[in-house]
Amino acid sequence: MTKKILAFICSCSLALLCACGSDAGDVSSTQAAASTQAATTVSPKLSSWELILVNAQNWMPEDYQIETASIQGYKIDARIYDAASEMIADAEAQGISLLVCSGYRSVDKQTQLFENKVQRVISEFGYGREKAEQVAASEVARPGTSEHNTGLAMDIVTPSYQGLNDGYANTDAAKWLKENAADYGFILRFPKEKEALTGVIFEPWHYRYVGIETAKEIMSRGICLEEYVAELKGEQAPTLQ
Numbered sequence: 001m002t003k004k005i006l007a008f009i010c011s012c013s014l015a016l017l018c019a020c021g022s023d024a025g026d027v028s029s030t031q032a033a034a035s036t037q038a039a040t041t042v043s044p045k046l047s048s049w050e051l052i053l054v055n056a057q058n059w060m061p062e063d064y065q066i067e068t069a070s071i072q073g074y075k076i077d078a079r080i081y082d083a084a085s086e087m088i089a090d091a092e093a094q095g096i097s098l099l100v101c102s103g104y105r106s107v108d109k110q111t112q113l114f115e116n117k118v119q120r121v122i123s124e125f126g127y128g129r130e131k132a133e134q135v136a137a138s139e140v141a142r143p144g145t146s147e148h149n150t151g152l153a154m155d156i157v158t159p160s161y162q163g164l165n166d167g168y169a170n171t172d173a174a175k176w177l178k179e180n181a182a183d184y185g186f187i188l189r190f191p192k193e194k195e196a197l198t199g200v201i202f203e204p205w206h207y208r209y210v211g212i213e214t215a216k217e218i219m220s221r222g223i224c225l226e227e228y229v230a231e232l233k234g235e236q237a238p239t240l241q
């Protein structure tokens with residue numbers, strides 16, 4: 001009984017922070033979460049680890065922990081390892097070489113990256129701290145707001161084009177990913193036409209695991225994760241930019 005109550009409280013606090021739970025495998029907490037959601041008519045899908053929404057308004061839960069596996073030398077959530085490996089192997093078999101260049105980052109690592117960017121902006125433009133943080137945040141996610149902190153995102157380029165810029169979208173690798181990644185459960189997380197809703201610039205290299213069924217729906221409808229999650233809640237996705 002005590003365990004059930006604790007799990008219930010845990011699910012609630014996670015839901016408040018990010019509308020997700022990291023404990024979907026726990027039967028008692030899943031049931032507790034489901035009954036909470038039924039009362040508020042929120043889809044039980046939202047408690048799935050695959051749908052965690054992390055952006056400028058939805059910060060990582062502080063106690064978020066994952067088991068990682070290594071792919072091409074980069075850590076990712078172990079639960080998406082098989083899907084990622086299969087995608088890369090199938091692409092290779094079709095003559096497309098996919099090169100992972102970023103995976104899981106701890107919040108500490110993100111803090112370091114963000115701080116480096118803030119310092120560069122200050123020295124380059126002479127801005128004060130607040131303004132420099134705003135400018136930095138348009139290119140490097142604030143600590144706790146990056147999907148790389150979840151382990152469910154990978155930046156994927158190709159050996160002949162490793163620049164993280166718009167030009168990558170014209171490569172065969174980027175085109176293959178956009179066409180096929182959903183079959184493995186991955187979505188193009190930051191589409192060009194959705195910048196106002198994701199709060200992030202077009203990133204043709206950033207792919208996020210959401211599960212095959214969800215990925216196919218998101219990619220075929222041309223929506224972003226913010227819109228998909230908002231729909232499940234019966235809401236409109238807020239503007240982040």
Ligand SMILES: [Zn+2]
Nearest residue numbers: 153154155206
């Ligand atoms: Zn990325």
